[in-house]
Structure formats: C-alpha cells, structure tokens
Amino acid sequence: MTRSEENYLKAIFHLGNGEAGSISTNAIAEQMDTKPSSVTDMAKKLAEKGLVHYKKYQGISLTDTGTRTALSIIRKHRLWEVFLVKKLDFTWDEVHEVAEQLEHIKSEKLIDKIDALLDFPKYDPHGDPIPTKDGKFMERDKQLLSDMPIHAQGVCVGVKDSSAPFLKFLDKNKIALGNTIKILDKEDFDQSLQILMEGKELRISHQIASNLYVKKND
Amino acid sequence: MTRSEENYLKAIFHLGNGEAGSISTNAIAEQMDTKPSSVTDMAKKLAEKGLVHYKKYQGISLTDTGTRTALSIIRKHRLWEVFLVKKLDFTWDEVHEVAEQLEHIKSEKLIDKIDALLDFPKYDPHGDPIPTKDGKFMERDKQLLSDMPIHAQGVCVGVKDSSAPFLKFLDKNKIALGNTIKILDKEDFDQSLQILMEGKELRISHQIASNLYVKKND
DNA sequence: ATTAAAATTTAGACAAATCTAAAAATAGGT
DNA sequence: ACCTATTTTTAGATTTGTCTAAATTTTAAT
Structure with a gap:
C-alpha cells in the first residue's frame, strides 16, 4: 500500500x-x-x-477489502487527532494536517498503543466516530442544528465543516463540543437563530447552524 | 525535502x-x-x-545547512524512540523501525510538544544523545566496557550495536542502561569478563563487552 | 432520435528515485 | 612511472504518480 x-x-x-x-x-x-x-x-x-x-x-x-483498508486509515487519522488534542494540546483546527501524515505510519502495535493510551475514544475532536479495529462504526444519532425545531435543545456533538476557519470561528465564539444548546428563536427572514449556549445567549447565522451537529435530548 | x-x-x-x-x-x-x-x-x-x-x-x-538538517531528523528519530518506550511501552529493540517512519513527519510543533511531554530527554533508549533544537549535541563521556581496566566500575549508558538481536540478548540477561557494573576479572584467553552487575555476578564475552558503553565513575 | 455538453479515458510526456551495464577516473603495488 | 584493481560516474531503462491534450463515451435537452 x-x-x-x-x-x-x-x-x-x-x-x-x-x-x-x-x-x-x-x-x-x-x-x-x-x-x-x-x-x-x-x-x-x-x-x-x-x-x-x-x-x-x-x-x-x-470492495470489501477496500472498505476495510479505508476504515483502518480513517481509524488511524482520528486516533491521532485525539492524541494531538488530548496529549499535546493541539487546537482542533490544527490537527488535520498533521494527522494526514501520521495516518500513513505503518505499525499496528503503534496505533493500538495510542488507542489504549487515549482510553479507547469513540469520537474524534470534531465529533466523528472512530472505527474499531475490525472496522465497525458507531455513527451518532445527530442532526444539524439548522434542522431542529424552535425550543428544541440538545448537546453539541460535531461539526459538518471541519475547515480551520470554521473551527477557529467556533473557538472564538466559545462554541465547543459537549456544550448544551437551546434554540430560543428562529428568524424567518435570514434563518438566523437565537440560541442559549451554556447559559449565554447568542445569535448565529444559518450558515453556522447548518454546520453544527446536535444530539437531540428528545 | x-x-x-x-x-x-x-x-x-x-x-x-x-x-x-x-x-x-x-x-x-x-x-x-x-x-x-x-x-x-x-x-x-x-x-x-x-x-x-x-x-x-x-x-x-x-554543508552546514546539511548538518543542521541531518541533526533535526536525528533529533526527531530519537525523541520518537523515547516516546515509544516511555509512553507506549515499546521495548528498545522495537523502536527503530517505527521511528524511521515517524522521523519524517513534518511539523515543528509536533516534535516540540513531544519533547515537552517527555520532559526534554537528553538521551534516547540506546543511550545516544538527542540533539537540541539548534543542533547542539552532548556526547556523553563514555567508553567501551571492553576498554576498561580490571576492577574499574561505572554505569551502563549506551550500546554501540543497537540491532534487535543484541538488544534482545541484553534484555534476556537483565543488562539495562543505568545498571551499575564492575569488572571483577578479565580472562586473557578469550578476553571474556567476569562482572558484577546490580549485585549479581555474570560472565560476558568480549563481543558483548565491546558493544556496551560505560560511563566511568573515575 | 439527434446533438451538444459534460464526463471519462487514452496517449504521450515528465519528474523522482531507482537500477544495470559500460565507461572513466583513481589508487596502490611494484 | 606503469599497470591493474577498485571506485565512481555516465548512459539508458524502469516504476510510480502525475500532467496535458486529444479522443471517446455518456448524459440530458430538444
């Protein structure tokens, strides 16, 4: 390979x-x-x-083999991303580029040890699921914030766009995975949202809302 | 590059x-x-x-630039070796192959963070010095065990041959860096040595002694 | 059913890193 | 100083992954 x-x-x-x-x-x-x-x-x-x-x-x-191989690379990529954030204090907008390199390191032992060091994480820093060794996936039950009804609430669990500019924007506005979020109002005109996040009110554009995944508390 | x-x-x-x-x-x-x-x-x-x-x-x-570049790669190689041993429990005969790959990862931030995580080690698992960021070297004041006089004593600080078979042999015989060592007797016939290591007596061949570095306690 | 646009493939070229076989330069022994 | 053995370089080929430009196939619109 x-x-x-x-x-x-x-x-x-x-x-x-x-x-x-x-x-x-x-x-x-x-x-x-x-x-x-x-x-x-x-x-x-x-x-x-x-x-x-x-x-x-x-x-x-x-093919099946191709899928298995792809999953093992994605597994490595995402585990390295977690490593960079959790162990080396990288910010979530910095990890992708380095993980693109690290994912190609060939050593099964290495990635298994990294997995264990991180305590077998299920999701990467962007909320994407980490495939298991045998290529199993646990996609989270999530939806786009922009698709949720008014007054709905949930926990922010992922991003759709994981480009550095978007991630930096989220950081600047203190929007992080794990935050609770509630939709207070939806503006018909531009579809911007008034939300309550971790106790603070803020207004976010449709563009932002349509790139944020939320796990519904139904 | x-x-x-x-x-x-x-x-x-x-x-x-x-x-x-x-x-x-x-x-x-x-x-x-x-x-x-x-x-x-x-x-x-x-x-x-x-x-x-x-x-x-x-x-x-x-050239000077060439030397600087070489040192930065060696720095990365050795820091990754320490990482593998200290953080992921690799044995010292396993690290070389993986470090050969990791040394080519291009991210200054990554290697600086690894350096910090490891608390800025000065030597790699084989006792070789880790160059500093600006390419400075601190070669240890060491000598081959086979060159030391009878009754001399010191601390085992490195290996000359760092091939997997030799390292595995050392492991099996409980010879590790940091062990104190004293030459009790030298056999004229085959130049094998009777040594005291961490309280235990053992006999080692010239071949072994000429691949082990010791820091003299003069 | 025709045809224009879009997508895809082929053909031929190139750069990087390697090889083999042959040619050239160097080094050592007398 | 000469000759031979060794070392080093050149020349030409190969593989991998890419490109451009031209040809082909598919698609979608009328």
Missing part, C-alpha cells in the same frame, strides 16, 4: 459517505485536488489489487 | 560520525542498501540544493 493508494481509498470512502454506490472520477479528482485522468490511472491500479470495483465510464466503488 | 533526501543526509551524517571529512559513494550505498550509481545521482541533487559538498570522485560531505 503506497501513501497515494491509501489517500485514494480514503477519498472514495468519504465521498460515498460510508455507503455503497459508485463514485465518479470527477468527484474523486476534485476531492483530491488532482486531475480526472490521474484518477482513472489509479482506479485501474486499485482494481488490479482488488481494492475497488471499476468498469470504464461506470464510476468507482470500494 | 523528500523522504529520500532526508535519509541520505542522515546516512552521511552517521558515516561521518558527526565530524567533517568526506564520505565515499560506496560507503553511503552500503549503509543505505542501495547502489553507488544511485548515490551519485542523489549527491548531485543534494549539492544543487546546498546540502552537501560534492565534487566528482572526491566523496561527499555535509
């Missing part, structure tokens, strides 16, 4: 949202910031190795 | 023992398990980048 192959598998997995379904060459190219022709080349190589299903003009999808 | 470039710099540094002096193409090829022609190619590339001095048929030596 080369680093590049691993990155393709990861990209295909993410584009497929974990589900089956065929992913287009173009989508992969865009996600990976490369050209469609490069994707075609790699598709052939990965198909050769039994990691993806590929038929000309029909898109690409992961 | 590609990974391969970094590996060449490291190899050149090690072969030069940290000192100046020109290293031969052949020596580098052997150390890196590659061919002399590949070394020549890389020598040109590294010279182009100002990392080594290179004149055809005259051998290769590191």
Whole structure:
C-alpha cells in the first residue's frame, strides 16, 4: 500500500459517505485536488489489487477489502487527532494536517498503543466516530442544528465543516463540543437563530447552524 | 525535502560520525542498501540544493545547512524512540523501525510538544544523545566496557550495536542502561569478563563487552 | 432520435528515485 | 612511472504518480 493508494481509498470512502454506490472520477479528482485522468490511472491500479470495483465510464466503488483498508486509515487519522488534542494540546483546527501524515505510519502495535493510551475514544475532536479495529462504526444519532425545531435543545456533538476557519470561528465564539444548546428563536427572514449556549445567549447565522451537529435530548 | 533526501543526509551524517571529512559513494550505498550509481545521482541533487559538498570522485560531505538538517531528523528519530518506550511501552529493540517512519513527519510543533511531554530527554533508549533544537549535541563521556581496566566500575549508558538481536540478548540477561557494573576479572584467553552487575555476578564475552558503553565513575 | 455538453479515458510526456551495464577516473603495488 | 584493481560516474531503462491534450463515451435537452 503506497501513501497515494491509501489517500485514494480514503477519498472514495468519504465521498460515498460510508455507503455503497459508485463514485465518479470527477468527484474523486476534485476531492483530491488532482486531475480526472490521474484518477482513472489509479482506479485501474486499485482494481488490479482488488481494492475497488471499476468498469470504464461506470464510476468507482470500494470492495470489501477496500472498505476495510479505508476504515483502518480513517481509524488511524482520528486516533491521532485525539492524541494531538488530548496529549499535546493541539487546537482542533490544527490537527488535520498533521494527522494526514501520521495516518500513513505503518505499525499496528503503534496505533493500538495510542488507542489504549487515549482510553479507547469513540469520537474524534470534531465529533466523528472512530472505527474499531475490525472496522465497525458507531455513527451518532445527530442532526444539524439548522434542522431542529424552535425550543428544541440538545448537546453539541460535531461539526459538518471541519475547515480551520470554521473551527477557529467556533473557538472564538466559545462554541465547543459537549456544550448544551437551546434554540430560543428562529428568524424567518435570514434563518438566523437565537440560541442559549451554556447559559449565554447568542445569535448565529444559518450558515453556522447548518454546520453544527446536535444530539437531540428528545 | 523528500523522504529520500532526508535519509541520505542522515546516512552521511552517521558515516561521518558527526565530524567533517568526506564520505565515499560506496560507503553511503552500503549503509543505505542501495547502489553507488544511485548515490551519485542523489549527491548531485543534494549539492544543487546546498546540502552537501560534492565534487566528482572526491566523496561527499555535509554543508552546514546539511548538518543542521541531518541533526533535526536525528533529533526527531530519537525523541520518537523515547516516546515509544516511555509512553507506549515499546521495548528498545522495537523502536527503530517505527521511528524511521515517524522521523519524517513534518511539523515543528509536533516534535516540540513531544519533547515537552517527555520532559526534554537528553538521551534516547540506546543511550545516544538527542540533539537540541539548534543542533547542539552532548556526547556523553563514555567508553567501551571492553576498554576498561580490571576492577574499574561505572554505569551502563549506551550500546554501540543497537540491532534487535543484541538488544534482545541484553534484555534476556537483565543488562539495562543505568545498571551499575564492575569488572571483577578479565580472562586473557578469550578476553571474556567476569562482572558484577546490580549485585549479581555474570560472565560476558568480549563481543558483548565491546558493544556496551560505560560511563566511568573515575 | 439527434446533438451538444459534460464526463471519462487514452496517449504521450515528465519528474523522482531507482537500477544495470559500460565507461572513466583513481589508487596502490611494484 | 606503469599497470591493474577498485571506485565512481555516465548512459539508458524502469516504476510510480502525475500532467496535458486529444479522443471517446455518456448524459440530458430538444
């Protein structure tokens, strides 16, 4: 497994949202910031190795082996992210870039020991679930804050957009995972929300609300 | 800096023992398990980048920049080794392979945080000194056990051979860094030594003694 | 059913890092 | 100083992952 192959598998997995379904060459190219022709080349190589299903003009999808491999890389990525935040005091907007490198380290013992050191965390710093060793997933029962009804309340459990600018914005506004949140009012005009977060009132735009996941307290 | 470039710099540094002096193409090829022609190619590339001095048929030596770069990689390698042993309970014969990968992770913040987490260690698990951020070295005042006179005593501070088989042998015989050691007798015939280590007497071969460093208690 | 637009693949090229085989330079022994 | 053995370099090929530009296939609209 080369680093590049691993990155393709990861990209295909993410584009497929974990589900089956065929992913287009173009989508992969865009996600990976490369050209469609490069994707075609790699598709052939990965198909050769039994990691993806590929038929000309029909898109690409992961085989079982491919899915398992993708999950093990995602597992490593997310465990390293937790490590960076919990043990080395990285902020949650800093971890992605470094984890992109660390996820390719080849040592099963290493990642198992990191897992144990962190006490087997279930979620990464952005609220995304960490696959188990055997590729099991525990997606949280969550919904976008923007989809919740007025007066609903819950706990902030994840972000949809995990880009550094968005995460920095959340930090600046003291919005963190684990915070309780209650929708006080919804503005029809711009769909901005008046919310109560950890006892303080603030107004957030629809753009923000549609990138924040909340676990409903039903 | 590609990974391969970094590996060449490291190899050149090690072969030069940290000192100046020109290293031969052949020596580098052997150390890196590659061919002399590949070394020549890389020598040109590294010279182009100002990392080594290179004149055809005259051998290769590191420039100041090259030395600094090599030291920063060695620093990362050794800090990761300490991390693996101290925080993840790796044994000292297991760390090298993984550290070979981790040393190439590009993040100054990461290695500084690891350094701090480990409380700024001065030596790695094999007793080799960890360069400081600005490339300073503190080589310990040590000598080979085999070079010490009879009745001398000291503390075991390092190994010359850090191959897995040798390290496993030491483990099995409960020889560890930090142990006090005293030479009770030297056998003229095979130059084996009768030693007192942490209260227990044992006999070790010349081969072993010539791969163990001891700090003299003069 | 046709056709234009979009997506995808092919063909050919390139850079990095390596190799083999052959050529060139150096070093050592007499 | 010469010759030979060793070391080093060159030349040309290979692999991996990428690219551009051109060709092909699919899609979607009329």
